[in-house]
Amino acid sequence: xxxxxxxxVFCGSSENVDNHYFEAVEQLGKELAEKEIEVxxxxxxxxxxxxLARSVLKAGGKVTGIIPRKIYDNVTHIELSNLVIxxxxxxxxxxxxxxxxxFIALPGGIGTLEELTExxxxxxxxxxxxxxxxxNTKGYYDRFYLMLEHMVExxxxxxxxxxxxxxxxxxxxLVAMISRHSVPMMNKWKQDDISDRI
Numbered sequence: 001x002x003x004x005x006x007x008x009v010f011c012g013s014s015e016n017v018d019n020h021y022f023e024a025v026e027q028l029g030k031e032l033a034e035k036e037i038e039v040x041x042x043x044x045x046x047x048x049x050x051x052l053a054r055s056v057l058k059a060g061g062k063v064t065g066i067i068p069r070k071i072y073d074n075v076t077h078i079e080l081s082n083l084v085i086x087x088x089x090x091x092x093x094x095x096x097x098x099x100x101x102x103f104i105a106l107p108g109g110i111g112t113l114e115e116l117t118e119x120x121x122x123x124x125x126x127x128x129x130x131x132x133x134x135x136n137t138k139g140y141y142d143r144f145y146l147m148l149e150h151m152v153e154x155x156x157x158x159x160x161x162x163x164x165x166x167x168x169x170x171x172x173x174l175v176a177m178i179s180r181h182s183v184p185m186m187n188k189w190k191q192d193d194i195s196d197r198i
Contacts, residue, residue: 002101002131002178002179002180003101004035004101004102004178004179005038005101006038006039006040006064006101007037007040007100007101007102007175007178008040008041008096008097008099008102008104009028009040009041009052009103009104009106010041010042010096010104010106010108011042011047011052011107011108012047012048012106012108012109013048013049013050014048014109015047017047017048017107018138020138021137021140022048024106024169025052025055025106025135026052026055027055028055028106029051029052029053029055029056029058029059029061030058031171031172032056032061033055033057033059033060034061035175035179036061037061037175038061038063038081039061039063039064040063040064040065040096041053041065041066041096042067042096043065043066043067043071043072043080043083043084044065044067044071045075045076045077045078046075048106048108052106053078057078057079057080062081062082063081064080064081064082064083064084064099065078065080065082065083065084066086066092066096066099067083067084067086067092068087068088068092069085069086069087093118097119097122101130102131102178103116103119103130103131103132104133104134104174104178105132105133105134106135106137107135113144116134119132120164120165123161123183123186124186126185129164129183129184130164131177131183133165133166133167133174133175133177134165134166134168135168135171135174136167136168137169138169141167145167148162163184164183166178
């Protein structure tokens with residue numbers, strides 16, 4: 001079992017999405033709060049970001065937001081347990097990655113995908129061996145997973161690097177999977193013919 005004190009969650013800020021996404025995120029927030037797992041996220045107040053933070057706080061949980069000054073100065077805010085203001089997007093991501101004992105990517109846009117793929121890349125480069133969960137509401141990440149499998153088939157990605165990725169539509173089951181999943185630390189530098197496969 002992993003000791004999950006904090007879960008870093010990547011999520012989008014779009015409001016114009018199917019209500020099923022909001023319902024799933026609210027379930028996830030409640031589940032994390034009940035398990036006393038603090039949520040670390042990007043600090044926003046709209047879209048799935050806002051829904052997540054509000055659901056955790058409503059259920060008595062803790063939420064830490066990490067937000068760049070430029071965004072902080074231009075949006076309204078939720079009263080979070082803790083809000084950290086940084087100078088750049090790079091600092092924001094580094095702090096979110098540092099604080100999380102595991103990661104969950106909710107359905108989101110290009111920013112969410114960028115955070116997900118970066119933390120996945122960091123696993124391949126041995127910067128961490130933490131689980132990465134995909135909340136697969138409405139099969140949102142099915143095509144992403146197919147793309148990763150295509151990379152494996154074409155030789156651009158070693159299959160063992162898929163080890164930290166967990167995909168599940170049910171929020172409670174996803175949290176349970178993450179808590180049980182032991183991720184091995186890979187040694188990229190001793191793999192055969194892997195110099196260009198990061």
